[in-house]
Amino acid sequence: MALKHKTPMLDELMKGPWPSFVTDIKRVAERKPQCDDILGLMELSYKDREGHWKHGGIVGVFGYGGGVIGRYCDRPDLFPNVAHFHTMRVNQPASKFYKTDVLRKLCDIWEEKGSGLFNFHGSTGDIILLGTTTDQLEAIFYELTHELGMDLGGSGSNMRTPEGCVGRARCEWSCLDTQDIVYDITMRYQDELHRPAFPYKFKFKVSGCPNDCVAAIARADCSIIGTWRDKIRIDQEAVRAYVGGELVPHGGADGPEKRPLDIQAEVIDKCPTKCMEWDGKNLKIWDEDCVRCMHCINIMPRALRPGEDVGATILVGSKAPILEGAQLSSVIIPFMKMEPPYEEFHEFVGKMWDWWMEHGKNRERLGELIQRLGMREFLRATDVKPDPRMVNTPRYNPYIFYDPDDVPGGWSRDPKAYRERHQP
């Protein structure tokens, strides 16, 4: 079927060997007029070099302050089928495990009541339903909750949908039950997920090991990253098998062929803290110097495994650039056991949120607030004692401030008396 709008510039994106969203949308446009208009609108945006979507709206489902984002086109005269094209965010199952019948039902709902376009998945992991009208929102929400047992995710100044890696379900390195932690956070903080009252968005992400497959350290306001506090488990026979060329290094990630591993060049010399030694027969690791970079384990997965005394490192403050530049998380709690019901963790979260809600400016992420008021204030508010493992870069800041209470004997200071002795 011929489409209504000509899209010569978008058509350029269909060329080449890569998958193209234009090809996908054109396929749907043959049965969905919204998709025809969305292509026309996008072509106009390319031509004008400016967007044609308005900013936000009041639409939503009853009782929820998130999960629905009003989207309106500013040229409804040209593209009436996308005049209202609201987005819905659906909370994905932990680690994104789906049954196919759920996906089929979801597709049926969206085919009937929306544009048919999905985004699997948004950056927070939600299933994004792209494009519907106000009168369909409650009906879609009803079917999601009553027929699929699914809920809307977070948007706006809410806690966002928590995200986790595949964890112990399929990964032998996972030090955490990431699905259980994601589920626990989701259920415990339903109010924070659906009813906005934070200064801005807040994201939890859970990675089972320091490989950090969900990039929690770069994206989450609070990152929970699996780690261990005993020794890396070593199978010396398997180490020798890697060196002898009997096993495929790197789990086959850099080629499927067996080859002798140059353990000195590929593992020992690349250890960031030089905490390993190979004497030709045995591998020795000084675990007290290990910084959990995972490189040696990644290269020799049959020979090395994380320790058995597992838990999580809790970090806070990462974000993408909006008001301030991009930030990575800072270590706050070097090791926490993270076992149900996670009370120690939730106690920390409560203190963290109270401080952020009290002091955060509008649209200020937690990491920006810590940057503005200082890590010392954050640690004080959350009752966490400073620890050398929180130090990102030694001697980064040469100024050390002490409180009188922290110093034996303390001191007193009288600014008024000082000013009497010193003219301003």
Add this chain to the structure above:
Amino acid sequence: MSSKEEAKERIINWMKEQKKSKHYFNDICKAVPEINMREAKKLINELVSEGRLRYWTSGSTTMYMLPGVDDVEKEEKGMV
């Protein structure tokens, strides 16, 4: 009137006094400075449930506004 209802009234009155139509949560809390943020959130959510306040969201941030007549209809017609 209970102290809770009185606080809710103060929030609504504060909203009516403002020139702007949309407000951040933090700013609304200035109407009830003696109440902590968590408690203020409960009051504001009650006001939303009662239809006396409504959410506006850009997708990344959320604001609150007083409901008007035919808000959704006006938004859909591009009148706001």
